[in-house]
Amino acid sequence: MDAADAAAASPAAPHQPPYQYTASQGYEQTEEVPRELLRQQADAPLPVDGDDDDLEDIFDDDDQIDDDEEWAADGDLTKSYNRQRQATDAGAAVPRSNAQKPKANTFASVDDQVSALSKHAVKIRLDSVKQDDDRDKDKADRATSEQVLDQRTRMILLQMINRGVVSEVHGAISTGKEANVYGAVSHDDETGVATQRAIKVYKTAILVFKDRERYITGEHRFKGGFDKGNSRKMVKLWAEKEYRNLRRIYNAGIPCPEPLALKLHVLVMGFLGDRKGWAYPRLRDANLKGDDVDQQWQNLYVQLLGTMRRMYQICRLVHADLSEYNILYHNGKLYIIDVSQSVEPDHPRSLEFLRMDIKNVGDFFRRKGVDTLPDRAIFNFITVPAGPVEEPAMGEAIAKLYETRQAATNEEEAAAEEVDTEVFRNQYIPQTLEQVYDIEKDVKRLGLGEGNELVYSKLLADQVVAAPNGGEKNKVDEEESEDESGEGASLGGDDDESGDDESRFDKGRPRGRKFEDKDEKKLHKQAVKEAKREKRQEKIPKHLKKKLVSSTSRKTKK
Numbered sequence: 134m135d136a137a138d139a140a141a142a143s144p145a146a147p148h149q150p151p152y153q154y155t156a157s158q159g160y161e162q163t164e165e166v167p168r169e170l171l172r173q174q175a176d177a178p179l180p181v182d183g184d185d186d187d188l189e190d191i192f193d194d195d196d197q198i199d200d201d202e203e204w205a206a207d208g209d210l211t212k213s214y215n216r217q218r219q220a221t222d223a224g225a226a227v228p229r230s231n232a233q234k235p236k237a238n239t240f241a242s243v244d245d246q247v248s249a250l251s252k253h254a255v256k257i258r259l260d261s262v263k264q265d266d267d268r269d270k271d272k273a274d275r276a277t278s279e280q281v282l283d284q285r286t287r288m289i290l291l292q293m294i295n296r297g298v299v300s301e302v303h304g305a306i307s308t309g310k311e312a313n314v315y316g317a318v319s320h321d322d323e324t325g326v327a328t329q330r331a332i333k334v335y336k337t338a339i340l341v342f343k344d345r346e347r348y349i350t351g352e353h354r355f356k357g358g359f360d361k362g363n364s365r366k367m368v369k370l371w372a373e374k375e376y377r378n379l380r381r382i383y384n385a386g387i388p389c390p391e392p393l394a395l396k397l398h399v400l401v402m403g404f405l406g407d408r409k410g411w412a413y414p415r416l417r418d419a420n421l422k423g424d425d426v427d428q429q430w431q432n433l434y435v436q437l438l439g440t441m442r443r444m445y446q447i448c449r450l451v452h453a454d455l456s457e458y459n460i461l462y463h464n465g466k467l468y469i470i471d472v473s474q475s476v477e478p479d480h481p482r483s484l485e486f487l488r489m490d491i492k493n494v495g496d497f498f499r500r501k502g503v504d505t506l507p508d509r510a511i512f513n514f515i516t517v518p519a520g521p522v523e524e525p526a527m528g529e530a531i532a533k534l535y536e537t538r539q540a541a542t543n544e545e546e547a548a549a550e551e552v553d554t555e556v557f558r559n560q561y562i563p564q565t566l567e568q569v570y571d572i573e574k575d576v577k578r579l580g581l582g583e584g585n586e587l588v589y590s591k592l593l594a595d596q597v598v599a600a601p602n603g604g605e606k607n608k609v610d611e612e613e614s615e616d617e618s619g620e621g622a623s624l625g626g627d628d629d630e631s632g633d634d635e636s637r638f639d640k641g642r643p644r645g646r647k648f649e650d651k652d653e654k655k656l657h658k659q660a661v662k663e664a665k666r667e668k669r670q671e672k673i674p675k676h677l678k679k680k681l682v683s684s685t686s687r688k689t690k691k
């Protein structure tokens with residue numbers, strides 16, 4: 134063994150990448166592929182049955198949200214297309230025109246594609262973990278053992294590399310119950326400039342997702358519901374939801390990762406961190422510096438309230454898992470992440486989730502010594518349509534809230550405020566107009582001019598009774614629904630199953646006080662019931678629908 138060999142064999146030897154990156158030419162292998170990776174490549178050929186190693190849907194582009202957007206990682210479709218062409222020329226891809234995909238050919242072509250992609254295997258380098266040790270020691274330790282990729286995920290990543298969405302995949306930034314987030318780098322072909330990316334890979338283990346149902350039930354974008362028995366399909370929906378929600382939030386100008394590409398349960402997004410690949414800290418771990426730290430915390434609090442209002446009013450979203458863990462901090466700015474569970478205001482439990490978000494945020498900032506506003510005041514601030522949705526006006530509106538707030542001058546009043554917050558937190562929030570009407574005493578209170586006492590008073594006054602902006606939806610919302618209808622179907626695919634939606638905020642009809650008269654209310658209720666019954670009769674029974682769908686499905690089952 135000569136000196137060079139000995140040096141290379143040493144565990145302390147500097148790590149040399151086994152390939153070289155040349156601008157405009159991509160990678161060239163300069164070294165033998167490590168044995169570990171070779172083994173993974175050898176594992177690549179497909180097992181026959183539809184277990185977790187079934188790769189067919191990975192090479193099936195038909196079910197993507199939006200082909201163009203999905204792969205236009207750098208906004209450069211030509212590059213991606215050329216790369217794809219190269220792969221195709223090498224005999225890798227199935228001819229796209231062959232919609233029927235005869236069975237035998239499908240297997241052969243998947244095999245071909247797998248082996249064509251395996252040339253990129255060296256660009257998945259999970260050993261290069263970027264984790265801050267003092268941030269979460271436990272997590273860092275787990276990272277190495279838990280970041281192992283399953284075969285399907287590996288294939289998706291290789292495919293993404295092949296298409297130029299990213300150039301290299303690195304180790305996990307975070308490993309969690311539901312998802313791992315990996316660092317990645319994208320090299321610009323022309324300039325050679327490297328841009329950091331983040332890749333969120335959802336785990337397909339079924340148990341983890343058991344409590345996710347509450348976010349989906351009642352979400353019109355998941356009308357088709359989700360199939361609890363099919364975890365793969367579920368995580369795909371989940372990733373898709375995060376992608377769409379991110380897109381809304383990003384388009385509204387709220388700091389968050391830019392959604393870049395999506396394939397099944399793998400989501401590529403902009404990296405929130407420095408150019409070397411160190412992610413920004415979570416708000417929980419933010420280490421504010423300077424002699425005005427208290428003021429900085431106060432400003433962050435106000436900033437976050439504004440963000441929540443913007444999310445609600447412009448993106449039509451309630452985060453639903455907002456806390457110091459799902460916000461990243463950098464340079465005085467808060468970045469919203471982890472939005473797969475976010476719901477629209479018409480979700481039956483959206484206001485409950487919003488109330489929970491408000492509580493979490495308040496609890497955290499109070500621990501930081503911030504003088505926070507009462508939950509009820511924030512709830513109203515976020516949900517009232519009237520008022521500014523832009524800074525600095527939103528900040529000013531919050532300053533007003535502080536000014537007008539009944540200063541708790543003595544202990545008694547402070548205690549009363551606390552009680553009020555407690556009452557608010559436990560108060561029943563009606564989510565549908567029918568629920569509002571069913572509560573006779575609420576109607577009475579309204580009649581007595583005590584409407585302000587109702588937790589949903591602002592919603593009642595501004596959103597339900599008089600539909601905002603004459604019933605029109607706001608801009609981003611419209612864009613979103615356009616793009617959603619442009620994609621053919623809502624998530625879950627069952628577009629026409631709108632019967633159950635009737636009871637939620639119906640923005641089109643004048644409602645509310647108009648029906649305060651008891652008889653009129655009764656008549657109206659009957660009419661609604663009747664209409665629903667009729668609709669139910671027209672509905673194709675679920676089992677028939679399923680049959681219909683599967684018989685017309687393009688996908689050839691094995």
Ligand SMILES: Nc1ncnc2c1ncn2[C@@H]1O[C@H](COP(=O)(O)OP(=O)(O)OP(=O)(O)O)[C@@H](O)[C@H]1O
Pocket residue numbers: 306307308309310311312313314331333390402403404405406412413415458459470471472
């Ligand atoms: N775009 C990004 N840029 C940089 N870091 C990110 C990005 N997205 C996520 N992270 C890091 O990964 C961590 C986990 O991300 P996220 O909160 O989205 O996953 P999660 O759904 O909470 O996963 P789990 O619940 O399984 O822990 C974040 O706390 C953050 O540190």
Ligand SMILES: [Mg+2]
Pocket residue numbers: 458459471
């Ligand atoms: Mg999280």
